[in-house]
Amino acid sequence: MYDSLIRYFQSRAAIEKEQLDFICSRFSALKTKRNEILVRYDEICQHYYFVNKGCIRLFTINKEGIETSRFFAFEGSFGTALPSFIDQKPTFEYLQTIEKSDLLVISRTDFYQLVATIPAFAMIYREILELGFITAQKRIYGFQGFNALEKVQWIIANQPQFLLRVSNKMAASYLGITPSTLSRIKSKL
């Protein structure tokens, strides 16, 4: 059950078996259904999630009822509503498994205790933040000044599996275009 998680850590830091076992012991398994909501709009996010199987989506719905997807975590990666997890303020977004999923969950308390006590864990978390920051920056640059076709080409180049894995509607809401426009672009390659 912890194979993928252990691989995640071992590939990122030299870390002793004993510490690794301790880290794993803080994670518990969670099986979810398609479209199951993990964190609601006005809740405060208390957990960090690792995806063994399936996919987590982070999205919000504005006052006009329009969805915007911000982040997708697929197999072998971490995901949560990080701003809320960090600041302990309401998420103003939803965390959802868009497919039947197997997750590993750690509480915020345990998570920050690991950060505080295990330097290798703190380092990995710092790298997650650094990478998250870089990804967000690339997305800002990537989308600023791109037209709809360029956005689609960008996502195909940067996350080839994305359009195959995610519904037309969700993909459109991630790219910041309408489902109609995405559909039209796909039909022309």
Added chain:
Amino acid sequence: MYDSLIRYFQSRAAIEKEQLDFICSRFSALKTKRNEILVRYDEICQHYYFVNKGCIRLFTINKEGIETSRFFAFEGSFGTALPSFIDQKPTFEYLQTIEKSDLLVISRTDFYQLVATIPAFAMIYREILELGFITAQKRIYGFQGFNALEKVQWIIANQPQFLLRVSNKMAASYLGITPSTLSRIKSKL
């Protein structure tokens, strides 16, 4: 000279005088002119900058010659081309002081040494990353699905001094609209 920097640290962590002095000793002063470039497009970013006075801008120019501004650091905050600073790959962007500025500069080597040896410094860096991440996310949400007027209203609400401090052209390139459009919107409030 280090007043503002010291205040920055003291307001964020309990930190001993001796360590604070050591941290400050790793920063050196740098005076720059208006529109002076600190890091060029194909360079690798080797420094972290603290703004005592003035303003740093991070921007890129695409193949069509269009500028996109990604980040502005004003008095009392840190700024650098973080993705390049972290990964040591070319920035593909420019770091520039848009006004005559007084900066404090620390080398990447010294910076990461402080991160490795001074837990309070590591914690503050982690908080910078967390905050940067959150800011980037807000910007993605904020701009996705906003029209030009809403973007301008957003920046007025979130960074009231922004439009007053930054040129029309730079502000437009941050908001992802043309200078003409920004100009028209401002003229209608």
Added chain:
DNA sequence: AAAAAACGTTGACATAGGACAATCTTTATA
């Protein structure tokens, strides 16, 4: 298994905001 709901695709039409250009103003340079 049938009915209902959600989603995907495609057409017709409307519009926000981009492109370009003219003019004025501010900033840089000689």
Added chain:
DNA sequence: TATAAAGATTGTCCTATGTCAACGTTTTTT
């Protein structure tokens, strides 16, 4: 200080993409 260069503003026109609707398909619910 004079001249040149860059930026700001505003007009006209045009296009990419949004909106809305119709229809077929897939998914969910009963």
